[in-house]
Amino acid sequence: MGEGVTGRERLARAALTRVIEPGDEHGGRWLRELGAVEVLRRLTSVPCEEGALTGASEQRIQGFRIRAVKAEPERDLAAVEAVGGRFVVPGDPEWPTQLDDLGDGRPVGLWVRGRPDLRRWALRSVAVVGARACTPYGAHMAATLASGLAERGWVVVSGAAFGVDGAAHRGTLAVGGATVAVLACGVDVAYPRGHAELLERVAQQGLVIGELPPGAHPTPSRFILRNRVIAALTRGTVVVEAEYRSGSLVTARAAQQLGRFTMGVPGPATSGLSAGVHELLRGEAVLVTDAAEVAELVGDIGDLAPPRRGPVLPRDLLDPASARVLEALPARGRSATGSDIARDAGVTVDEALGRLYELHSLGFVERHGEDWQLTTGAIRRPNARRGGT
Template identity: 65%
Template sequence: MTVSEEEREGPAAPEREPEDARLARAALTRVAEPGDELVGRWLAEYGPRSVVEALRADRPLPGVSSDRWAGLRARTRRAAPGRDLELAARVGGRFVCPGDREWPRQLDDLGHGRPIGLWVRGPCSLRFVALRSVAMVGARACTDYGAHVAAELAGALAERGWTVVSGGAYGIDGAAHRGALAVGGATVGVLACGVDRAYPAGHRELLERVAAGGLLVAELPPGDHPTRGRFLQRNRVIAALTRGTVVVEAARRSGSLVTARRAGGLGRQLMAVPGPVTSGLSAGTHQLIRDGAVLVGSAGEVTELAGHMGELAPDEAFPAVPRDLLAPQAGQVLDALPAGGAAGLAAVAEGACTSPEAALARLHELSCLGFVERVGDRWQLCRGPSRHAEGGIPRTHHRD
């Protein structure tokens, strides 16, 4: 069950960190790689200012090798948090720290691997848009089916007031962002690079649209570039930030499955969209379903799982065939007629297990509805055009 933001925060949110501690955190985003749990433990034990001071003074902290300490110190020497904050501000960005009103407390579920801080670009409050959010991920080289489903689901979720969170990549990510934007909804792109960089370059315009109406979020400072490891660590933020993750289309070896596993491990709702069994790009989603992910195919089904208690998917109205609209007795009489040829009243009554008088009454009703016709003293299924073809119940040609 997803814990609400109010329940998560308790009676009061933590206090905002002093400005020098915020500068230290900003500096550490350029020093440590995303998800570095050793640095996370240092932050929890010593605080950001003491960690930065130890790096600058060459006072090694517990648990680090000499080689790694040397690497961290080299990065510390080139860290310039004031410059990074200025670069972020130039593109409408800001730095959000744990304890800020905008900090989404659900990220604390990552423990020592939670972000040191987040670089955020866009007009929305990250905390507020994440309160009611769903991650949508999948294959980069997706099929037309996958792109269509992602866009339709994202648009329908956005119309229901949900924020769609994805990674800004080609394929399912891009389709999800576009689907939300198409209906004027909020969407968040979690990047594996700085918020001032367009990656992939072909999504420059899309990412600008996301930043204009939603948010771009990154752990890395302005100007930093993506790597394979940073993509994988980015996925943990997508999983933790949202109330549930929907995998739309994924092969058996797909980065989106990393997000799925993270979401499941964090106790978030894990959902998957089925696809053709002949498609290798559906093999990953099918495996997730076999392993316990919930099969979903509509926004209503997603919100029923990820939303608050009582947000139920609407009952599906299945199309009725004419035979379904008949009273049971009339259906029994109709079933008693042969598929080919005609039958007498006595045979129909016997087949329907009723009296001849009751059978005759039902036959008259069926005749008025265009199901049967009389041929002399016998009855048969209607062969000609139904006399109710224009607005009544259409005729049936044979029995099931």
């Protein structure tokens, strides 16, 4: 329990998770101005205090009052404790203070399953999100990115949905890494049902968290609002496959608004599942292709990805003069005299012959009487002059 968080405050916030929908800024303002205990008192007072809560319609406040009267916070706290969980609120040592960047839209509190400390994990975390109906390429990239980040000591955060989310969690678990599943329902609810076993593994090895109390079920709007928590909790968000109308793009845009890093994994230009990612990349998002590039962006100074280049070929190691002489030899197995080669290379005959003997010892050329020609291996090697790279 955190210093400054009283038992009454915690109990009131637990009750209000059944009353105020995630992201409701009117409720957030009431909490900021009045405190949870007073907000709950005004919602449950009989008779109703006129004008007790401002900014929302009377009809909406009546809906809040109906929910508040039915709330049983002691029962919810016991239910989360029964599954090895807890309820974390602002002011607790475990509360991730980066969620405060959401302003009045921050969570009332977080229901948490799992042993690790949420605040410590969130300080070094990256979100990996994307399409539910992803391609094999998307699943592969999500799992590879997640496992690579986990091996570098990063916590992988996602939403436990089918597709990219599930692949990210599994990729992390496969290497014994740290992962957090942010749900749009109660932390004791297996949703989607097909991920019941996966969620159990995440709860045992990592953390399962959510804003909604035990037993609460998801709705379309709760999925969308859940994404702001994923964005705020992490240092950056990586999107792996997304159509133009994708919930993962909501996460990415929320990350941008919060000043977090936004990254995208490119895909085929012909794939509708890459269209949303490519649109992000046309804006402020950064293109990434592996965990090293993600870590370079979100990590500490000096945490650089290795330089990218093609394979080093034997001819790349030649000095400029020898390379120039080699380039002067004709292609397709034809031969030339030393003087012809010297002329085309722009060197003296003596220098050309000296370089040719050196190239002969390295296996690039062979001699036929007074003529020289490329060896079969040298002809097959890429050559910029003859259209290679």
